[in-house]
Amino acid sequence: MAVALILLLILIGSVLFHLLSPWWFTPIATNWSYIDDTINITFWITGTAFFAVVAFMAYCVFRFHHKEGRRAAYNPENKRLEWWLSVGTGVGVAAMLAPGLVVWHQYVTVPADATEVEVMGQQWQWSFRLPGKDGRLGTTDVRNISPDNPMGLNRDDPYGQDDVVIENGDLHLLLGKPVKVLLRSVDVLHDFYVPEFRAKMDLVPGMVTYFWIKPIRTGTFDVLCSQLCGSAHADMRAKVIVEGEREYHAWLEKQKTFAELLGRSDLKKVTYKYGGE
């Protein structure tokens, strides 16, 4: 009757919505399709459970609806049934947890051949830093931040002199190369989120956090700050462009290093001092 039918319609409607809705994962741009696969496994298992429970409930409402003369059964417990239901649930849980933990292990294990890139977050913009020709990022400190050193690099650190500094700009990444994204905040919590990348992590002042990806297709992707960081949280955007070797190097040539930026604003010094004075 009516109530059982409505419950069944809700169930069927939910399943149809899931199958027909246009709102689904964004097309993935990195190696993390394993995450999508785990989500799909989870949908199958939880979807089956949802269907089974709600269908059974709708059936009970239909079949055991009060009628004149009906008397309920009296069965306080059934240990065997409860035991098997628990075991079955445990198996379902393990079936979701196992792939999930395998993929998580991959997530926290950065490949040895990954290059490094730094993302710096502040209220409310993104800046980026690349290691430059020496392949190492220089050290930084929040106390160094000044108008001519917005990313706070240590001037004394030789490794930082050739770091490519992109203040409040867009990040370019090389197609097919694994990259460890180091994350640094100078003020509050932020989170570097590109939906197509799947991977993300918070930026925490006082710490350097990370995640890693291997971009697998070219394109331009939106960066959204994904940890509430104050009034303009929703406006803290940037773009990541994944491109092939030629375009990437063409872009890289045009970027400024820390030394160049210092030189331009520091007219009094005649020569740069490598290794500090």
Added chain:
Amino acid sequence: MVDIPYEAIADVPRAEVPDVELYHPKSWVTKYVFSQDAKVIAVQYALTASAIGLVALVLSWLMRLQLGFPGTFSFIDPNQYLQFITMHGMIMVIFLLTALFLGGFGNYLIPLMVGARDMVFPYVNMLSYWVYLLAVLVLASSFFAPGGPTGAGWTLYPPQAILAGTPGGEDWGIILMLASLILFIIGFTMGGLNYVVTVLQARTRGMTLMRLPLTVWGIFTATVMALLAFPALFVASVMMLLDRLLGTSFFMPTLVEMGQLTKYGGGSPLLFQHLFWFFGHPEVYIVALPAFGIVSDLISTHARKNIFGYRMMVWAIVAIGALSFVVWAHHMYVSGMYPYFGFFFATTTLIIAIPTAIKVYNWVLTLWRGDIHLTVPMLFALGFIITFVNGGLTGLFLGNVVVDVPLSATMFVVAHFHMVMGVAPILVVLGGIYHWYPKVTGRMLNEVLGTFHFWVTFLGAYMIFFPMHYLGLLGVPRRYYELGDAAFIPPSAHTLNAFISVVALTVGFAQMVFLFNLAWSLFRGKPSGDNPWRATTLEWQTPETPPGHGNWGKELPVVYRWAYDYSVPGAAQDFIPQNQPPAVQSLHGARP
């Protein structure tokens, strides 16, 4: 198949049960205002929680207006939006749900269901309400303070919560919020001690722990958890207040504030998150467990059938309560904490699904071969099962660490916690009110209005939050004032947002029908008699309805059986009250 041994309902000889020293109020003020009667305190908690809850409901309408129709309502700016979401969240979780389940339902039902005259510390119980009211007033005052309320999100993460870039950070908003939380916790501890000690020490003769209704088990376990978990929030709030007011650096590393170096240094934002979530995760079960207990009683009463697997249900409540203390960092998978913690917390989080699933199976197995009366409370119980299963299952996505990575801080999380904590427990609150209103007032709520209220609320809430999960799968972030230019978000998603907003406003207005029903039925509702639902539990067996001072008249009840003797084979009626001795089992409705 009856597993309960017959001696469970063996005859217990009547004994001299000494009358407890009960406070006897003499004036109107001591009867209805500064009352030590748990029943009055319960109504005070319920009314206050509902009032501030209505404020939070209106805030949600404003949020949905902004999300559904961005740019249309110029009086909502980004700062206010953040203030709305923060106050909405904090009010709903702490000041409405926790206060209503524990302070409202707990105060009313615990003494009655255990067969006591009142709580064991009535004066402290009374104080607990007034401290709670003060906490609510302090929180509400932040709407009128310079700078307005805090907009740091209900999670109040530092460093932003106390800095200039966040509404309320550098003036009064965050201070008043933290002060109100500190007051709430003090008040709650006073009440909580009452609930726990009353259940342990003031049960009437024959009422063993395993004869308690599941409502009591749910509220009792939740209270024990709260006494253990709230201290973490208390210290975190005090430490954040010190950071804000005295310039200490518990949570503040060296950082710049709007480009200027501050004097802070050496602190850890993650420390706050660990403290907050050590409280915060048990908190959501503090909201859920009373709902589990209450819905078990609603289902068994209105299906005229014992709750299936009572012992496992009790075990599951306690297990969920205990396990809830070792899962907190599933809220912190992408926080930057040591990544290997993810393995541990994902495992514990998914393990907690097992006792929870057992409860779900037992609810539907109670319906199996029952005698289901589709009363308004039963409808709300059915609605709870669907929405709780849905919301609980999406928790398995978020609990599985790597799956959480792309979904965290998206609308998937918002949809999950609303479905499992906002919709499902609220359906139980409403069902519980329809169920116990006759006991509190002596009148029935109108059934036509109630049925309408149920369908609009249940179907509407489902249509709000079910599709919202899919916005999260797309990658739409939470706490965003507007989505702006984002290539990956199709126009249809904006249409969905508008649809959700329209449904939300409709469901909101339908609650006015409920409020009307509550008020109207107080004067014009059908008189209910003592036990309109023909329930077994003790609160329905009081000599007067509403229960008088001291609840039981001259003699406390004596309990002979568990709480679920419905449709016992061979019994004359389809229920046997807990205090009915076996010798008079065959008489119609006779009281001992």
